[in-house]
Amino acid sequence: MDITFDMFIETEVPEDEVIISRTDLQGVITYVNETFAKISGYSAEELIGKPHNILRHPDMPRSVFKDLWETIRKGENWSGYVKNMRKDRGYYWVFAEISGVYKNGELVEYKSIRSPVPKEKRIEMQDIYDDMRWADGENVRMVTYLPFETFEKLERAADEKKMSVEAYIDSLL
Structure with missing residues (x-):
């Protein structure tokens, strides 16, 4: 990715x-x-x-x-x-x-x-x-830091679903 x-x-x-x-x-x-x-x-x-x-x-x-x-x-x-x-x-x-x-x-x-x-x-x-x-209820900017291992898990899960990490996170909410 x-x-x-x-x-x-x-x-x-x-x-x-x-x-x-x-x-x-x-x-x-x-x-x-x-x-x-x-x-x-x-x-x-x-x-x-x-x-x-x-x-x-x-x-x-x-x-x-x-x-x-x-x-x-x-x-x-x-x-x-x-x-x-x-x-x-x-x-x-x-x-x-x-x-x-x-x-x-x-x-x-x-x-x-x-x-x-x-x-x-x-x-x-x-x-x-x-x-x-x-x-106005529009997108809110957020910057966060994740442990590398957590990001890798998100990245693998998103790849399995053929999604971007952002789209994968959205699908979980």
């Missing part, structure tokens, strides 16, 4: 960089700048044509994205803090500013400009988002 702990590795967005992307009206990526590709760990080709939520980190409350979509569909600008998941399952924080792109007065796509977030703000937002997910 391939176990990875990359999800705990943060990539910091450099202070002098800006991440830019555009999506169609359904949220499918139509353009990314080189900085976006580099920070996300994907190539531009891997991102173009994919839904923007390919980057959604499980720590992000659903209500944040509900508010985002409700706001931009009304023709208003949205801004907020977003924790994204990289291709390698690491993560990065950005302050996102999303607005419509209009041609001849008609909304044709959305553009997003994202900038770095100071460390203190990342910590504050993680706490806020943890509380929001808890209040």
Whole structure:
């Protein structure tokens, strides 16, 4: 079994960089700048044509994205803090500013400009988002340490059932 702990590795967005992307009206990526590709760990080709939520980190409350979509569909600008998941399952924080792109007065796509977030703000937002997910009954983040032998037992039992360890644990609950 391939176990990875990359999800705990943060990539910091450099202070002098800006991440830019555009999506169609359904949220499918139509353009990314080189900085976006580099920070996300994907190539531009891997991102173009994919839904923007390919980057959604499980720590992000659903209500944040509900508010985002409700706001931009009304023709208003949205801004907020977003924790994204990289291709390698690491993560990065950005302050996102999303607005419509209009041609001849008609909304044709959305553009997003994202900038770095100071460390203190990342910590504050993680706490806020943890509380929001808890209040909304969403997934709760938990990190624990198991004796190696216990993990091996879980791994063998999951392998026998042709399941991931996470899926096996879920099946026991």
